[in-house]
Amino acid sequence: MADDGSSTSSTPSPTAAEDAALQDALAAAHTAIWGYGVVGAALPAGARKPVVTAEQAHRDVRDQLATLLTSRQVDPVPAEAAYALPFPVLSPIDAAALAVTLEEGTATAWTWVLDQATERSTRELGVAALTAAEQRAVGWRPSAGRAPVTSAFPGLANS
């Protein structure tokens, strides 16, 4: 099986670009799952419920994407063993900022899927996943001190 979203045949798969974007979304899910472990560790125990919920949501998406890609004879990208943090996560504010980073990265991945998708069902999946990521981001931005709390164009450059 190919591991880069391409088909094993010499003729490009009609969903090759879509599969590559889905691989990016899967990589984003792996990253978010790992990252939420860091987020949770930096929060007091009583504040971890949204972390558990978000992490499970990313796990569900990860499993859904892996199943979809496998059904297309594409090897799902694996998780990395670890990732480098963008900044030290030493406080609840840092934790919320990391969660925002994770969700905004996820949103970007899914808007790319929407751009690249050839299958209607993939676009339906994409808009649902993008929406869920933005809703979680809206939940984290106040704790991260981010304003505005909402985004006009989640996953897209605002320019």
Place this chain on the structure above:
Amino acid sequence: MSDPLSASPVAGMLSRPFTRRTLFAAALAGTALAMVGCTGSDADVSDAVTPAQVDQLAAQVQVQEELVAAYDRAFAASPELALAAAVLADQAREQLDRLRAAAPGNTAAAASTTGPSATAPVVDAAGARAYLRAQVAAAADAHAAACPDFTGGRAAMLGSISAGLRGQDGQLA
């Protein structure tokens, strides 16, 4: 009537998604995620719109116009809400601007003649927030339903706008 993606403001506005290796590296560098051109010539073809899609995109412009009008109506009824949700209204207007710009042939002229519904409901201060929230949710539903009917940058734009409005809905709750 159809516009290729390369001629649309939608072109080039997408950021590449992070990858497992680049997410944190990009953030560490203090930069936004790396920008790339949206898509190549293949996507230009895929982003061409049919006459039915032209009509549907015009309908989404109308949906957003109704939402912007709903913000104005709710704010007129409740100055307190106007203060609290001014940013949300600004975002709704930004979304409308981008929808109009992305519509093949640019529907701005047509939109200005049709505009929001003439039969506007009466909104009072007590019900302004609930009214507005319902309008935001309805617009999000409409854009989410339309998104899969498009491809390329227009699908991404409609999905993004719908997601943004879902976030607004949560804020208004």
